[in-house]
Amino acid sequence: MTEAVFRESTAEPRTQSVPLAHLSVELGHLYMEDFEAGPERLREHFAEVRVWVDAVRASVDRRTKRPRISTCFLVDDYFSRFSTPAELIPMVLKEAERAGLVIDYLARESACAVADRIELAESVMHRLVESPPPGSYGSRPPVSRTGWLANGQRTPWTPRSALGEIKGWEPPRETAARNHSVFMDVELWSEKDGRRLWSCPFLAAVWQLARLGLLRHLGEPVLVPTSWAGEDFPHDWDRLPPLTRLTDTKAAFSAYRTCTLMPNRFLAVEDAVRLILDQIDVDAGALDQVATRSAGEGMPVPAAVAQRATYVFYEEPGGASAAEEA
Template identity: 80%
Template sequence: MTDAVFRETTAEPRTQFVPLSHLSLELGHLYMEDFEAGPERLREHFAEVRIWVDAARAAAARRAGGKRPRISTCFLVDDYFTRFSTPAELVPVILEEARRAGLVVDYLARESGCAVADKVELAEAVMHRLVESPPPGSHGSRPPVSQTGWLANGQRSPTSRRAMEVTVWQPPQETAARNHSVFMDVELWSEKDGQRLWSCPFLAAVWQLARLGLLRHLGEPVFTPRPWNGADFPYDWDRLPPLIQLNADAAPFSAYRTCTLMPNRFLAVEDAVRLILDQTDVDAGALRQVAERSAREGAEVPAAVAQRATYVFYEEPVPALSAGET
């Protein structure tokens, strides 16, 4: 006779499944100054993005092995660092300029939702999953990322803490360097008057995890899309859900892979995003579900989460000089 083992159901929350596309294609991730420049700036952006959308779709079709890939599109609005205009005024312009370029935005998200969505502190939860990569020869003198708010991909240059002590300069070292180091040190948040302000790279890392279907809270999916019934958009950003589905026929929001189309001024930010993803202990149940389904579909997915995110960085047009400028 074997002894029965009893466990509380809340002790091991079951990881719920999320539907997955083959590719999540981001059509824009712009700041408020881009919107302040008027519809013409959006028109230029979507016209440039349209060139690369076909290539991204073709690459997804090739990886799907001849099958028709499931591809969804999304657009992220920065309402976290700056509040500009209103959803009622801004969202219709985004959708119209995308349509003018022959594009359809399936999902629209607010960047503030990457910090808190549906009363879940997403950024805080991901922060607690960070696992720093210990550099060779480290001895624990550096405070953990949870205290400093800084995350590096190696060993910083050592400094002396003793008065009048002269130390020989030593260069920083990348942990996984190939021949030469490319050292990065990323600020994840800042604090002022007791309030924490998450950095753009950290929120973008949360955004990538959401698009890859790897975010869970007590086993349940978070940052999930809400269907938009075609009603007028609100005049308050806080009244707009963190993620809305604009196209009823769209493929699932989350996907095996992501592709982000953006101006090349975001290159440093997205380098930092990949560093963060490389040092995040992603929910094991969510990872297992993606691996099992992708295997059944014959859709190869990289083991490293950061490698599932791809980018196209385009060169922005140089503004024309006005009369009298040189």
């Protein structure tokens, strides 16, 4: 005999769809130290990026006749705050235009932590599903307690026995290693003065989920673009929308795939981002929507979310040193 199962309709919220472009191109993800270097630094950045944007567009043109491509730019107002939107954004837009580039969407990095009173980073953290290494027996505390996420088995910690015996060293092991391990251990947050400070890789992982149209809160889209109607930008970062639409583009902010153009000093950070993306239990409804729609357009996406994100890392003129988190 089959038993009927009754559920409240509100118990399983429907995942709302979002508009999707074919590709989201990030034209910059710089720290405040880069802006402090002045317009010349931005000029060099956009001049180099322009070369690669043309190549990226040509690649998409080869796959579809009418590509929908949107561009975005991320400003770091989370780890430090330099200048004001009224001073900084016009400078960014001017230097991008000088290089022949248009920024469709501008986002604040702090919005990857909290946007419209929604704790986005906290929500994504609760969706982390660690891949237990073969032979592990639960001795390692969960990521929700430690704030550290690895792609395999860390070097085992073995205390001395009562007789002082010391066991031999064992190397860490990557879970999905091919011939040899490439082991990574990523810090997702730190605690300072009782406040959680999310790491750059974790916020960037949230950012990638948003750009890929896979970020939801109770089934509803988050980081929805707000069109900027005024001429002057505010003098306070908190008065600037989390995600601002700067043009009248018809290409959506989120897309089937992303391409991020940035200096090669960010390579380690983005390696960590991919590790994090591989261990997030992404909203199943959002995944199905993107898979169905991309396949219908003849541009199916990879099953692995991390594989939908591509990068171009360029060498900075003069060998600029890496900017550090504040």
